[in-house]
Amino acid sequence: MKISPCLLPIKILSFIFLLFASALQAQKNFVIPIETAHNVIALQVGNDQRLATIYFGTKLKDTSEYKLVRRMYRRGDDYSGILNSAYTPAGSRNLVEPAIEVTHANGNTSLDLQYVSHSTEKTDDNVSVVSILLRDPAYALEVSLFYKLYYKEDVVEQWSVIRNKEKGSVTMEKYASANLYLTAENYWLKQFHGDWAKEMRPEESQLTHGIKVLDSKLGTRSHLYQPPTFQVSLDRPATEDEGKVLLGTLAWSGNFKIDLEVDPLNNLRIISGINPFASAYTLKQNQEFETPGFIYTFSDKGTGEASRRLHRWARNYRIADGKGSRMTLLNNWEATYFDFNEPILSALLKDTKKLGVDVFLLDDGWFGNKYPRNNDRAGLGDWQENVQKLPHGIGYLVKEAQNNNVKFGIWVEPEMVNPKSELYEKHPEWVIKQPNREEHLYRNQLVLDLSNPKVQDFVFGILDNLFTKNPDLAFIKWDCNAVIYNAYSSSIEKQSHLYVDYVRGLYKVLDRVRAKYPTKEMMLCSGGGGRVDYGALKYFQEFWLSDNTDPLERIFIQYEYSYFYPAISHCNHVTDWGKQPIKYRTDVAMMGKLGFDIVVSKLEPKDLQFCQQAVKTYDSIKNIVWHGDLFRLADPRQNEFASLMYVNEGQDRAVMFNYLTENRYGNGTLSPVKLKGLNGGKKYSIRELNLYPGTTSRMPGSSTYSGDYLMTVGFNPGVNAARASVILEIAEAK
Numbered sequence: 001m002k003i004s005p006c007l008l009p010i011k012i013l014s015f016i017f018l019l020f021a022s023a024l025q026a027q028k029n030f031v032i033p034i035e036t037a038h039n040v041i042a043l044q045v046g047n048d049q050r051l052a053t054i055y056f057g058t059k060l061k062d063t064s065e066y067k068l069v070r071r072m073y074r075r076g077d078d079y080s081g082i083l084n085s086a087y088t089p090a091g092s093r094n095l096v097e098p099a100i101e102v103t104h105a106n107g108n109t110s111l112d113l114q115y116v117s118h119s120t121e122k123t124d125d126n127v128s129v130v131s132i133l134l135r136d137p138a139y140a141l142e143v144s145l146f147y148k149l150y151y152k153e154d155v156v157e158q159w160s161v162i163r164n165k166e167k168g169s170v171t172m173e174k175y176a177s178a179n180l181y182l183t184a185e186n187y188w189l190k191q192f193h194g195d196w197a198k199e200m201r202p203e204e205s206q207l208t209h210g211i212k213v214l215d216s217k218l219g220t221r222s223h224l225y226q227p228p229t230f231q232v233s234l235d236r237p238a239t240e241d242e243g244k245v246l247l248g249t250l251a252w253s254g255n256f257k258i259d260l261e262v263d264p265l266n267n268l269r270i271i272s273g274i275n276p277f278a279s280a281y282t283l284k285q286n287q288e289f290e291t292p293g294f295i296y297t298f299s300d301k302g303t304g305e306a307s308r309r310l311h312r313w314a315r316n317y318r319i320a321d322g323k324g325s326r327m328t329l330l331n332n333w334e335a336t337y338f339d340f341n342e343p344i345l346s347a348l349l350k351d352t353k354k355l356g357v358d359v360f361l362l363d364d365g366w367f368g369n370k371y372p373r374n375n376d377r378a379g380l381g382d383w384q385e386n387v388q389k390l391p392h393g394i395g396y397l398v399k400e401a402q403n404n405n406v407k408f409g410i411w412v413e414p415e416m417v418n419p420k421s422e423l424y425e426k427h428p429e430w431v432i433k434q435p436n437r438e439e440h441l442y443r444n445q446l447v448l449d450l451s452n453p454k455v456q457d458f459v460f461g462i463l464d465n466l467f468t469k470n471p472d473l474a475f476i477k478w479d480c481n482a483v484i485y486n487a488y489s490s491s492i493e494k495q496s497h498l499y500v501d502y503v504r505g506l507y508k509v510l511d512r513v514r515a516k517y518p519t520k521e522m523m524l525c526s527g528g529g530g531r532v533d534y535g536a537l538k539y540f541q542e543f544w545l546s547d548n549t550d551p552l553e554r555i556f557i558q559y560e561y562s563y564f565y566p567a568i569s570h571c572n573h574v575t576d577w578g579k580q581p582i583k584y585r586t587d588v589a590m591m592g593k594l595g596f597d598i599v600v601s602k603l604e605p606k607d608l609q610f611c612q613q614a615v616k617t618y619d620s621i622k623n624i625v626w627h628g629d630l631f632r633l634a635d636p637r638q639n640e641f642a643s644l645m646y647v648n649e650g651q652d653r654a655v656m657f658n659y660l661t662e663n664r665y666g667n668g669t670l671s672p673v674k675l676k677g678l679n680g681g682k683k684y685s686i687r688e689l690n691l692y693p694g695t696t697s698r699m700p701g702s703s704t705y706s707g708d709y710l711m712t713v714g715f716n717p718g719v720n721a722a723r724a725s726v727i728l729e730i731a732e733a734k
């Protein structure tokens, strides 16, 4: 090959660079600092070529000092020498919980992983991916660890790729996404549990030696019992503004497992990934497997900062159209349940316009003919309009919506089927169920086998048909109510692949939907928050937090979700749940994406007037709520009220939401609430928003306050039994 003379110096230089780089990599005992703006994971390649975590947390100014961290600890001997492995293999010298466990092609169950090389690929000024290649010295099995770094947001997405280069199939018994190693005096875990209408109930406890497991084996809406989100505080439970804290979550819409192991040396090992339960996965020769991302952020300034970092990341990089806008809506679920027809819906379309929201959302019950969907016992799977209820089809309603100057949206639950349906009669083989066992239903339904490509086509077809026939259809509510019982697929080669291939099948469908319909607004619903995670939110703009819309309950639910998911993704509807007046219900729903699920025509004139005005008020503040920074000011679990505020990027506008949550005599905001996130040097005026018709604000009208005053002394929103919810707008006084 001829080299042009002008290229010669470049070639020589790059040759020298490569020599230098490989010399560096052949070196032992060197550190790979994986850094974001404030944090670092310092990995070290030891004399034995093993990759270990030597430091995790706040960055040091001098990178060379990471090597000196561990010498300050005198916590005893690590007999195996790999307690701090960056990705712990099973079956050789490791004696603790592994991140990866395999059975090699020859049946051997040992694994060792040694460092081979690493590289960094920069996507842009903010995003880069560090990849580290590890290989078993005895077997042709490779693992690449990936760390996607979002520098400014201080968020890391970590995953692994496992490659089988052996001559024959390898079975992965466990295949985690990430294996972190944290060092502190003690560790506090905040976990969440749930049930229908009881989502995101927090529990905080100190981790003791041994393993605490957070997991799900439900298959679909995993965190009906437990979501894949958690918080770990170091040394003491973090507060909103103080303490070292990690927020973590797995981006996977199926079974997950998070092991939190306090090891014999009092370090915390966190291993997060797909749940290996009933999921041994075979890799044929030359096949590789990419695990889902484990997403985390660390803050040494408390949970508030950690949440804001996660929110910024989610809006900038993960949630579908995270920086965009959302449509307000009127949903008919609680207004009609299954009991509607064309004239009723036509009237509701008029009500949508009257209310002033953007879209009417037709819920469950519009389909099924042989088995009409008149209750939740039949029809699911038969996605043809019910001719009795909708003789002129969806198209007519979409047009009717246009005539009323609103948009039209529709509910689907495409992954599931009622046994009483034509789909089930025609394709029993598409349903997940054991061939020799009695069916066990959840909400009268079973789950379709999305590991089967034919089922994937069918599910994609449901959405595709709706959009093809009705190009102006503007909104989809994608529900998912059933869990997987009797896990068995009649089409899959290996049953232990089902849980994983189900989720992969779901993502394939959603990839196709998004490739063809990239901008349609889609709400992820699962009888509540039973499913939200950052794997699914790549495809969905928003999620339904809970069927529990009692505003008092909702404050608690929204508060806990706010640790992990930004307000732009929270769908909150004003309904008839709860005993609070319409103002309270609406004020609570405004702290996210506002919707209504009430009978507009039955509203008292003043309530209607209030709602109409509230929609307009919401329009004026929604951008701050959706795109601003969240500051939690008062936790309803520690106070008689909740206070939260959102501040825009320019710090010249903010909205503060305050709600009475304990209604005993004399309760409320007895002292000022300290505001946060403002500019201390700016002057602000404060105005009460969303007043009920005929009432006046008790705010001192004309005063202005410095940001310094508001953040040091605070401001009393005057919450009490007579003013149970108060929304304040804080705007720079110019």
Ligand code: DGJ
Pocket (backbone or CB within 6 Å): 333, 363, 364, 376, 411, 479, 481, 525, 526, 527, 528, 544, 546, 547
């Ligand atoms: C559960 C959802 O959470 C509700 O909002 C509603 O869509 C029903 N499913 C419909 O069956």
